[in-house]
Amino acid sequence: MTRNEEDVIAEVMTEYSKYFDTIFCLDNSTDNTLEIIKSFPKVEFAKTEKELGVDSRVMKDGIRQVLLEEIQKRYGYEGWIFCINGDEIFNSNPTNLIEYAERSNSNVLNGIIANFVLHPSDKGVEYDINKSVTEQRLWYFLSQAENVAFKNKEGLYYISGEHMKVIPRGLGDDGNTPHACEQMVIRRHYNMRSEKQLLERIEDRISRGWQPTYAVLERNIWVTSPVQVVVAGTIYSQLHQFDGIFRFDEDYKYFERLIK
Secondary structure, three states: OEOOOOOOHHHHHHHHHHHOOOEEEEEOOOOOHHHHHHOOOOEEEEEEHHHHOOOHHHOOHHHHHHHHHHHHHHHOOOOEEEOOOOOEEEOOOHHHHHHHHHHOOOOEEEEEEEEEEOOHHHOOOOOOOOOOHHHHOOEEEEEEEEEEEEEOOOOOEOOOOOOOOOOOEOOOOOOOOOOEEEEEEEEEEOOOOOHHHHHHHHHHHHHOOOOHHHHHHHHOOOOOOHHHOOOOOOOOOOOEEOOOOOOOOOOOOOHHHEOO
16 A cells, blocks of 8 residues: 655565565555556556545555455465555565465564664755665664564455554454464665655644554654654664664564564
């Protein structure tokens, strides 16, 4: 699912195209995000909320049911489905996790989120859309694990209007308790690319009810501590400058579970 990512989506799609067999997309952008996505040959299905007859104000995670049904109609109930985002890039091949998952009879894959932020050292340096975001945004902190993929099978479903649940129900014996793989990869999150982009995103997501917690970011554009952007939950690492290697704090709880 994408919305207004035209400044980064080509870079993101180039990375995704290395790993996945086919890509399906739902978009409600007001910029050229969807046109850029459609230019990639691995994109098999890409629709807007208007084409689906969906009001953008109720465009929540439950709308992924459309994609799930489309995938299962074309490919049946085999394989793995990754829930990818328009502002995130995997640090290594995420499909390497499938071997671990199959061995442990897991049906869900997780990834550690590396949140890349706007640091005071970025002030006055204009964001260049012609350069890689990975070269321009270097300050990050590692946070919680998130679901990134699930094993396809019959009986999976999303609930219309449900939000902040990216994998479907029906994966566990009780319909809601999947068995997650112990190993994980890092997923780089670039939702802070420029001051202008971030302020527009905050206003947009609050007004649409997509992510009300974004309101806290209005006072903290330039980040010096993860506390400024983590509204709820546990902070697992401090702010670091990326030099090609992710740094783990001594008590980082997920360190031994990461694979390359």
